[in-house]
Amino acid sequence: MGVKVREKTKGSGNWWIFINHKGKRGSKKIGRDKKVALAMAKRIEAGLILGEASFNNDKKEKNYPFFEEYAGTWIQVIIPATCKPSTLSDYQGILKNHVLPKFGKAPVNEITRLMVKSFLMKKFNDGFASSTVTHIKNTISSVLSLALDDEVILSNPGHNIGKIFKKQQSKLTIEPYTQEELKKLLDTAKINFTKHYPMFLTLARTGIRLGECTGLKWKDIDFENRFINIERGFSKGKIETPKSGQSRKVDMSLQLTDVLKKVLRQRKIDTLKNGWGDVPEWVFVTEEGKPCYENYPRRIFYKVIKKAGLRKIRLHDLRHTYATLRITKGDNVADVSKQLGHHSVKFTMDIYYHWIPGGNKNEVDGLDDVDTSATIRTLSAPK
Numbered sequence: 001m002g003v004k005v006r007e008k009t010k011g012s013g014n015w016w017i018f019i020n021h022k023g024k025r026g027s028k029k030i031g032r033d034k035k036v037a038l039a040m041a042k043r044i045e046a047g048l049i050l051g052e053a054s055f056n057n058d059k060k061e062k063n064y065p066f067f068e069e070y071a072g073t074w075i076q077v078i079i080p081a082t083c084k085p086s087t088l089s090d091y092q093g094i095l096k097n098h099v100l101p102k103f104g105k106a107p108v109n110e111i112t113r114l115m116v117k118s119f120l121m122k123k124f125n126d127g128f129a130s131s132t133v134t135h136i137k138n139t140i141s142s143v144l145s146l147a148l149d150d151e152v153i154l155s156n157p158g159h160n161i162g163k164i165f166k167k168q169q170s171k172l173t174i175e176p177y178t179q180e181e182l183k184k185l186l187d188t189a190k191i192n193f194t195k196h197y198p199m200f201l202t203l204a205r206t207g208i209r210l211g212e213c214t215g216l217k218w219k220d221i222d223f224e225n226r227f228i229n230i231e232r233g234f235s236k237g238k239i240e241t242p243k244s245g246q247s248r249k250v251d252m253s254l255q256l257t258d259v260l261k262k263v264l265r266q267r268k269i270d271t272l273k274n275g276w277g278d279v280p281e282w283v284f285v286t287e288e289g290k291p292c293y294e295n296y297p298r299r300i301f302y303k304v305i306k307k308a309g310l311r312k313i314r315l316h317d318l319r320h321t322y323a324t325l326r327i328t329k330g331d332n333v334a335d336v337s338k339q340l341g342h343h344s345v346k347f348t349m350d351i352y353y354h355w356i357p358g359g360n361k362n363e364v365d366g367l368d369d370v371d372t373s374a375t376i377r378t379l380s381a382p383k
Contacts, residue, residue, distance in 0.1 A: 002018075002019070002020040003017065003018070003019050003020075003041045003042075003044050003045040003048070004017070004018045004041070005017055005018075005034070005037045005038050005041045006018065014029060015029075015033070015034050015036075015037040016028065016029050016037070017037060017040060017041050017044065018154060019044065019048075027154065064107035064108055064109045064110070064152060065107070065108055065147065065152060066104065066105055066106065066107060066108070067099075067100075067103040067104055067105075067106050067107075067108055067111065067143065067144075068100055068103075068104040068105065070108065070143050070144070070146045070147050070150075071095055071099070071100060071104070071143045073146060074142060074143045074146055075088070075091060075092060075095060078142075078146075079091055084235070084240045084241070085235070085236075085238045085240060086235040086236050086238065086240060089236060090135070091139060094135055094136055094139045095139060098123065098136050098139075099136060099139055099140055099143075102119055103119075103140065108144060108147040108152055108153050109152065109153055111144065111157050112157050113157040113158075113160070113161050115157070116137070116140055116157050116158055116161055117161045117162065120133050120136060120137055120161070123136060137158060137161070138158075140158045141156060141158025141159055142158075143158075144156045144157060144158045145158075174317070174320045174324070174351070174352075175311075175313045175314075175317055175320070176313075176317055176320040176321035176323075176324040176325070177310070177313065177317070177318075177321045179325060181310055181311075182204060182318075182321055182325070184308050184310060185200070185204075185304060185305065185308050185310060186200060186201060186204060187308075188304055188307050188308035189201075189304045192304070192307055193300060193303070193304055193307075196297065196300045196304075197259075198259050198260060198263050198284070199213060199214075199284050199292070199297060200297075200301065200304070200318070201255070201256055201259055202216075202256060202260070203315070203318040203319065203322075204318050204321065204322060205252070205253045205255065205256040205322070206228065206250045206251075206252065206256070206322065206339070207250075207318075207319045207322030207323055207326075207336075207339055207340050208228075208230060208250055208319070208341075209233060209242075209243065209316070209319060209341075210294050210297065210298075210315055210316065211233035211234045211235050211240075211294060212230050212232075212233040212242060212341075213284065213297075214233070214234045214282075214284055214291060214292050214293060214294060214297070215231075215232045215233040215234045215239065215282075215291075216228065216282070216283040216284065217231075217281045217282055217283065218264060218279070218281060218282075218283055219281070220283075221252075221260060221283070223257060223260075223261060226251060226252045226253075226254075226257050227249045227250060227251050227252060228249070228250045228252060229247060229248075229249055230242050230247055230248050230249070230250055230341065231247045234291065234293055234294060235294075236294075237293055242341055243341065246341075248338065248339075248341050250339050251339065260283070263283070264279075267279055267280065267285075271289075274289070276289050284297075297315065298315050301315045319340070320352075322340075323336055323340060323348070323351075323352055323355075324352060324355040327352050327355045327356055327357075328355050328357065330357055333345060333348055333349060333352075333356070336348060336352075
């Protein structure tokens, strides 16, 4: 049993009495005088202990909304206004496959932190990745925050639920190709998968994401000044802004510029041949002139790898290959970061730190004692 006094909204100055008695809960607003609230709480608690007062919180008197009601508002109103379509799709899947089967029909006032934590730990123990469990937790917490804002519940049981699993120490696994491996891949694509070679070359020479590549339009390419405007990308078949939320310019190498010019000339020929009318606006298209979505290039990519006899990497690792090759040869990390569309140079450094070339040893030697350094130089001098 518990009778507590506190502000429902911290800092509001409005004091409430919260009662938890024999599994039933209730609350009553007292006003702005804390002393009155404390005195009344003592009388209520004494009455409950002595059996001189009863506490009836029957659901017939107050019907609390089900979790699914707030989930509907969250997924239909809040998420579309704040997130990308692909994110909306992800959250819809989390609600449908994980959260609603467990909490959908539960009144929001009956959901406790222990229930949420036990549910999440079971998901993790069932083999779901920690990132997936975290997304599930965030979904539950975000839905319940609406009930909290609506003053239907006193606290959000999705917050501060403690540790669910050990923090994973493993970092992003990067498996880029070497310069030689990349050349073999591109040469194989050029000879055996000629139609798809320009896309793979674009990915390898710019480091842009696959969705950004498939979302390119001819108007985005400035052949004269040799750069590409990244304005959009495809994600799960839908057009979205770039991942960073901002457009950016990406430089084109001479080789890539020449190849894409040839693609445009051939596209004009194909347009006349196939009776398409106007040249398709998309740079990379299917045989029908429609946008080339993400799954198809991935399947072709793995065929190229097999044909070339190379170790298997992900198509996204071409982006890592671009970054590591540039950083390894000493290119400005800030420029690499800008081309990749990272939100900060620090983020780029955190990912590719191990590929940054070592410093000048003469600079390190400058830290040594003068006498020691002189002695070493004397001993190592040629005779």
